[in-house]
Every structure is written in structure tokens, then in C-alpha cells.
Amino acid sequence: MHNADPQELEKFGELAHRWWDPDGEFRPLHQINPLRLGWMTSFVPLQGLRVxxxxxxxxxxxxxxxxxxxDVLGIDLSVKPLKVARLHALEAGVASLDYREIAAEALAAEQPASFDVVTCMEMLEHVPDPASVVQACSRMVKPGGWVFFSTLNRNLKSFLMAIVGAEYVLNMLPRGTHEYARFLQPHELAGFARQAGLSLHASTGLSYNPVTQRYALSADTSVNYLLACRRL
Known part of the structure; x- marks a missing residue:
């Protein structure tokens, strides 16, 4: 059995054709992507690395x-988004990029300690067993390599902003995108990382200003946050 929720896979599969629309359902991902990429590359330049x-x-x-x-490999278990990803990369002429339909745990068993950098962004809150994914990420990265996570905190503020506000008031995300019970508090994710043999190097928050409709990195990790870890 894969560590995946069939309903989650179907949900994102049905929206796959909208993935690259910067004004569509995935607009927040387009907006935060430069921020998270810049934050990661401030720790480790990615050029020439296997990710x-x-x-x-x-x-x-x-x-x-x-x-x-x-040199990037993207993995997912939702088939339609992968097809969209492959097509967009082909049309854009982006080299050194491949995609596979495979679970993190399966790739970790197949290629242990094979990657310089592992990223797992906005994904842990959508799987039944996030600790298993964290363990797989640790197994895939080389000793001394970097693992980056991002997810949603679990508290009243995150419920009001990430679900009530983003999904029902501002309509930034489709309703039902997130399930509050699956949000992870930073200490929980840090605990999973330590158990997997990762050391926490840094963290940052990601804040949204509804007036300017802009995201920014901040010290506030109460809603969205990112962790930078290294393999021991």
C-alpha cells in the first residue's frame, strides 16, 4: 500500500490542467515559489547538484x-499532474528534468543516499503518514546533504487563515484543499526529522498580506513554515 490518500490524488488530478495558470487555483504556489526557491538556494546553490x-x-x-x-527528478503518485509537468517542461525546453510516478518510500529503497538535495513542499499535510515521507527523504539524501520541508502549522490561526480565509472567504484555494487534522506543528515535524537522522538547520515562516495580496518570508511560523535540515 502506498502512503497516499486516493481522494487527495484524485482531487489534485482533477485540477491538473490548471496547474500552470498563474491566476488559477494554484496561484498561491506560483506566488510563493520564488520565495521558497530563494530561501533554499541561500543555503545551498543548486547548480550541478542532483535534486x-x-x-x-x-x-x-x-x-x-x-x-x-x-539535475532534477520530480516524483508524485498523481498521474495527471505528472503529465502536465512533463508537457510543460517539454514546451519550455527545460533540460536536466525528469518525472516519475513513484512513492517516496519506494524511491528511497531504490536509490538510497543518491541525492544532494531533497525537497518536500506543501505535501506532508496531504498524506496519511507524514513521518514515513520524512524518513524516506532522509534515506534518499547523501550524508551532509540538504532536505527542505514546507507545510502548515496546526492551531486556531492556521485554521482561520489557511482554511476559512483561503478556501471559503478569499477563494484563493478550492474548498476542501486542506484537512486541518493533518496540519503539523513545527515541533512535530522537527521530531520526525530528528527520528529520521536529520538535524534541523533553520526555519522560516511564510506570511500572506490580504491587502497587498503578497506573500513574504517572515519570523512568523504560525501558519505556513519551512524547515531546512541536513543529513547527519
Whole structure:
């Protein structure tokens, strides 16, 4: 059994044709992508490195990392977004980029300690067992390599902003995109990382200003946050 929720895969599969529309359902991903890419490359320049993007979806992050000169593999279990990702990369002429329909755990067993960098963005809150994905990410990265996570905190503020506000008031995301019970508090994710043999190097928050409709990196990790880890 894959560590995946069939309903989640179907949900994102049905929206796959909208993945690269900067004004569509995935607009927030387009808006935050330069921020998260810039934050990661402040720790490790990606040019010439082998990178795997776990839960790549339609390839927004994977393609942007390939454009920096990294050799990128994007993996996902939702077939339609992968098809969209492949087509967009082909049309854009982006080299050093490949996609596979494979679970993180399966790739970790197949290619342990094979990647310089592992990214897992906006994915952990959509799987039944996030600790298993974190363990797989640790197994895939080389000793001393970097693993980057991003997800949603679990508290009243995140419920009001990420679900009530984003999905029901501002209509930034399709209703039902997130399930509050699957949000992870930073100490929980950090605990999964430590258990997997990763050391926490840095963290940052990602804040949204509804007036300017802009995202920015900040010290506030109460809603969206990112962790930078290294393999021991």
C-alpha cells in the first residue's frame, strides 16, 4: 500500500490542467515559489547538484530548480499532474528534468543516499503518514546533504487563515484543499526529522498580506513554515 490518500490524488488530478495558470487555483504556489526557491538556494546553490522533489505535482518547483542548473527528478503518485509537468517542461525546453510516478518510500529503497538535495513542499499535510515521507527523504539524501520541508502549522490561526480565509472567504484555494487534522506543528515535524537522522538547520515562516495580496518570508511560523535540515 502506498502512503497516499486516493481522494487527495484524485482531487489534485482533477485540477491538473490548471496547474500552470498563474491566476488559477494554484496561484498561491506560483506566488510563493520564488520565495521558497530563494530561501533554499541561500543555503545551498543548486547548480550541478542532483535534486529530487517529492510530491512535485505539476512541476512548478521542480522546473524552477532545473532552471538554476540542477539535475532534477520530480516524483508524485498523481498521474495527471505528472503529465502536465512533463508537457510543460517539454514546451519550455527545460533540460536536466525528469518525472516519475513513484512513492517516496519506494524511491528511497531504490536509490538510497543518491541525492544532494531533497525537497518536500506543501505535501506532508496531504498524506496519511507524514513521518514515513520524512524518513524516506532522509534515506534518499547523501550524508551532509540538504532536505527542505514546507507545510502548515496546526492551531486556531492556521485554521482561520489557511482554511476559512483561503478556501471559503478569499477563494484563493478550492474548498476542501486542506484537512486541518493533518496540519503539523513545527515541533512535530522537527521530531520526525530528528527520528529520521536529520538535524534541523533553520526555519522560516511564510506570511500572506490580504491587502497587498503578497506573500513574504517572515519570523512568523504560525501558519505556513519551512524547515531546512541536513543529513547527519
Amino acid at each position: 529530487v522533489d517529492v510530491g512535485c505535482g505539476g512541476g512548478i518547483l521542480a522546473e524552477s530548480m532545473a532552471r538554476t542548473g540542477a
